[in-house]
Amino acid sequence: MPNASGNDEEIRMTFTALQVTEPSQGRFQMDLVQRTLDELPAGEVLIRVRYSSLNFKDALSASGNRGVTRSYPHTPGIDAAGVVEQSSVAEFSAGDEVIVTGYDLGMNTAGGFGQYIRVPAVWVIKRPRELSLRESMILGTAGLTAALCVDKLEQAGLAPDAGPVLVTGATGGVGSIAVALLARLGYAVTAVTGKADRAGFLRSLGATEVIDRQGLQAGGERPLLKEQWAGAVDTVGGDILFNAVKGLRRGGSLACCGLTAGTEFQGNVLPFILRGVNLLGVDSVEIPLVVKASMWDKLSVQWKIDLSALVREVSLGELAGEIERILQGQQVGRVLVDLG
Template identity: 75%
Template sequence: MSTFKALQVIEQDGRFVQQIVQRDLAELPAGDLLIRVHYSSLNYKDALSASGNRGVTRHYPHTPGIDAAGVVEQSSVAEFTAGDEVIVTGHDLGMNTSGGMAQYIRVPAAWVIKRPSGLSLREAMLLGTAGLTAGLCVEKLEQAGLTCDAGPVLVTGASGGVGSVAVALLAQLGYQVVASTGKTSQHDWLLSLGAQRILARSELEQGCEKALLKEQWAAAVDTVGGDILFNVVKALRYGASAACCGLTAGSQFQASVLPFILRGVNLLGVDSVELPLVVKASMWDKLSLQWKLTQLPQLAEEIGLDEVPQAIELLLAGQLQRRRLVRID
């Protein structure tokens, strides 16, 4: 088989159009492993790439998809053999390297981990980059001293991919979770994932002019950034930490040193893209074993590759309810 099905984004009269096409394997970039993709997942970065955001993808035509789970068909390295089931997330996949919204990818071995035994390929993509990032946030908070008896843990952007996994994971681990969202339609779903209370996003937007806010949070997972992030920092309890991993509300905020020098709080950055492979593999192992979510089936809805363009449109409009697992037939 020399051709394969792929979602391709092309620039046409100043517009970016998504279409399902047949591509040739020879068009894929050089790499150690040729992988038959079985599942991907839709992320906000994929939507940006598919809509022509040059900060994500420089050159078109392009196939997005920062996540992929599948089976090795060809390998030029000893670490992998044909038939190995593998996961690829982050690095340059789906950005400037042809991504997981296709039946095949070709990538360096340094981007690839073998599927942990506790997760199927489908389960791995129910989590995807969003689940990996959420796990890294929780792990970093625990490394900074967070324990289940510390008090309420806030998750901002809770109805999004990272936020919803963080809510489910924190709740399963025994934390008191407060989920913040601007989508009232998602309240019942977040409560079903384990949130004990829902906080309107508008409440977190108040108090930007103040240097400190009333101490509330024992910790926070922030997926939105902007002034909401610093309002969260200003309301952390003494010595508490916030893990920051997103910027949907903005990449900048008005800051003061006062929360840091008067309350000794911590702002922890979390990256899942260029993370060393050994660290990434360790988190996937944890998510497949002691942190395996009982709520996995509730985290995403499954769609086919031909349904991705409509899902991207909804995601960019802020109307997508839950994550999308993409089945690559």
Template identity: 75%
Template structure:
């Protein structure tokens, strides 16, 4: 296929990391059954970690991040896919230690790809991306745990971020009463436009960390931040409530105790979208294209090309981005 453009993260002479737009050759891509021309990707927090040299995410540099990609099959060595098929790839090793969606071409195992559902365009799929898939998995987990719209208010933490904003929109669509927590109180109008009925400043969720239990407030929650905020949410769940946990921007550890679990029967539900079996991913994408299809996705989106990606990466690391960043691969 020849030459293509990609964002590459590389280590400088002084050990600092930088991102540059470089020309690559498809012959440099790893082995795999599918060669895909990427049309769209999206920016996730994990991409920013990879792009800034976090070796817990990416071990070898130079590297092209991008855990999401949507595009068209150019070459296939398996019967399940043919040239011209439109596909979605999220997670697995894409963009971590395998060259990812911030390049115009990727080569991957066929087991990582699903065919685009008819109800979603490639662009819409990447407006959602891993963040949208994760939000849907969180809501699905809450439903499986018995949290229904009539059970009471649902809290979403980190609500202005990618996962949080999609979670707010999806929960509202499904009839839930949503409270949105954020450290960006100036974004309250954005969250209300998504349908949030209440804005909860992040500081309120940081209070009472020394107490073993807090006042019952939430029938359920989607937590995207982790840390001690997560356990404060656990401590304030109503009897039998559940929180789906999928993020760590507030930290990995938290101080916990067993009292909310044995006195209120609450549930802490872990959500992973990376190594999830492909059949589960495919069923969730089908849901997002049909009964869970979200209208008005454009209000969530900032669209950038490769040249604007480094600036967006710096902003997401600084906690300055709202909603989703769509990456256009011209």
């Protein structure tokens, strides 16, 4: 185990990490490699990672998306939960169980797909008492984002008796947790998916209605659609996002947090000036640590949900196949990464 001595034996200690490289022909490649602690970036807290999770941003980093990761070789993984091994700040001590999500982790800083990370202390929060390390990574950035969406909608006035709430991309990580969380809080949830064979899965999470993605894509040329939803969580972006906006009830709100269907959409002002609806942006990456901590506290107690039905557990060695799956739009629920 690493200690505070900084001796040569510690520096040479190796650990396993998934590393993405760009060979000369330009095709990105994923391999398990052995790294040493001295190859990690500077930071006040060294953490032995026990669990991580797979997110769409991780897949983008692993496939060479320069908008996510600027230089390679690189270890992705925007989520990590583990045990502090070393700390140079008073807030953390060896043995503390902690969570790190977002900021630059897994983007341009070696991330949670390695057995060790070293990060600034301002990125780290202690694990809430009622949430295990494993549970925290079943949630991960996806759960944090879903919670932030629901919190923003409720701050904008949404309540369970206001009417149904739409969730797009409902079989994905954020979407599936949003469905389960909203149902747990008493909302009637309409889940949108392009995977017709997953309707039973979505209903098991608490969805009261499941609609096909193509149905939501229809009517894109119309400035307004029938008022249907009191609120919405959109995880995909693109024109689906604005069709959901056009179908909001008067005074309704949509929380926007994803871009798998694109970063642009065709829009108009009529839903805003005729129905007074709200389009709410949700960021889970650079928000203040105190906000993240408050959401983790909610997810550990009053918003705690059983996510055992939507998680699959894999090892680092199985990650490459899972990354291909999420890039092809085939991931369902959450993929938990056990780093041993």
